Amino acid sequence: MIELRNVSKTFTLHNQDSTVIEVVNDVSFTVGRGECVALTGASGAGKSTLMRMIYGNYLTQAGEIRIGDLNLVQAKPREIIALRREVLGYVSQFLRVVPRVPTQDVVAEPLRAVGVSAEDAQARAQDLLTRLNIPERLWSLSPTTFSGGEQQRVNIARGFAHAYPAMLLDEPTASLDAANREVVLSLIEDAKARGAAIIGIFHDEAARARVCDREIDVGRFTPGLAA
Numbered sequence: 001m002i003e004l005r006n007v008s009k010t011f012t013l014h015n016q017d018s019t020v021i022e023v024v025n026d027v028s029f030t031v032g033r034g035e036c037v038a039l040t041g042a043s044g045a046g047k048s049t050l051m052r053m054i055y056g057n058y059l060t061q062a063g064e065i066r067i068g069d070l071n072l073v074q075a076k077p078r079e080i081i082a083l084r085r086e087v088l089g090y091v092s093q094f095l096r097v098v099p100r101v102p103t104q105d106v107v108a109e110p111l112r113a114v115g116v117s118a119e120d121a122q123a124r125a126q127d128l129l130t131r132l133n134i135p136e137r138l139w140s141l142s143p144t145t146f147s148g149g150e151q152q153r154v155n156i157a158r159g160f161a162h163a164y165p166a167m168l169l170d171e172p173t174a175s176l177d178a179a180n181r182e183v184v185l186s187l188i189e190d191a192k193a194r195g196a197a198i199i200g201i202f203h204d205e206a207a208r209a210r211v212c213d214r215e216i217d218v219g220r221f222t223p224g225l226a227a
Contacts, residue, residue: 001166001197002031002054007063009049022223023049027063029216033165036188036198038212041219047201050218051168054199055090056080067166085113089167091159093174095143095151103146103154104129104139110162121161128157131183153180160187167191169200173207185211 007027013019024046031037039047052058054065056072065072067088070079084090089110097106104125111121129139132153138146143154156172169188173181181204188211191198202208208215 001033001068002199003064003066004029004054005064005066007050007053007065008061009046009053009058010061024218024221025223027218027221031166031197031199033195033197034192035214036192036200036212038208038215039199039201040208040215040217041222045217045219045222047218048170051090051170051199051201055084055088055168085110087165089159089162089164091156091167091169091172093152093171095155095158097143099144100142102140103134103143106143106154107157107161110158114162116162124161125157128161129154131187132157133180133183149175149177149180152176156184156187160191163191163194164196166197167199169198169202171201171203173202173204181207 004027008025009023011021011023013021027050029037039050041047049058053060054067054072056075060073063073067083070083070087072080072083075083104122107125107128108118108121111124112118116124126139130136134150134153134157138150143151146154152175159167159169172184172188176184185207188198188200192211200208200212202212
């Protein structure tokens with residue numbers, strides 16, 4: 001479902017004599033349906049950069065990144081937009097939404113974007129917000145006014161609203177209490193059970209051991225860090 005072939009990435013520091021920094025080099029791996037793979041490695045190894053490349057935020061210098069039949073390296077912007085709407089979900093660490101939009105609508109929006117009825121989308125949003133312990137009195141308010149922990153849980157609810165065939169998870173259990181951590185791990189297990197291919201960054205070792213089928217040490221592909 002997700003395949004990387006000989007992927008490399010550099011950054012050019014134009015304000016520092018155009019110094020070229022190699023981030024990752026010759027990355028190749030696949031993630032099948034129903035599989036969760038953890039990206040591991042020291043800080044600076046390129047885990048987050050690799051995730052952004054898979055999501056299409058960063059361009060590659062070489063190689064291919066395929067999500068299903070689509071090669072992101074050659075994809076047109078409209079194809080990437082459609083991929084993100086229908087196929088590839090991304091749960092980042094931070095909630096970015098339009099101010100003044102009610103929380104329930106924020107969570108339901110990915111479903112409305114793929115043609116789910118307003119009634120069914122709202123029901124799914126309510127279920128997720130309830131499971132993630134967001135009080136009902138907050139559902140009509142904008143999540144931009146919430147605490148950091150509440151915003152993180154709204155972000156997770158939004159990310160899991162649609163049954164994406166592929167998902168990217170960036171520290172989904174960070175800073176959560178035990179009860180909400182358990183909910184998130186259950187959501188990941190449910191996604192795996194329905195066949196989603198998942199790539200995640202998990203600094204929570206116990207969470208990684210529970211939901212991930214294998215690990216990929218990104219440091220192996222990082223110039224200067226590889227053994």
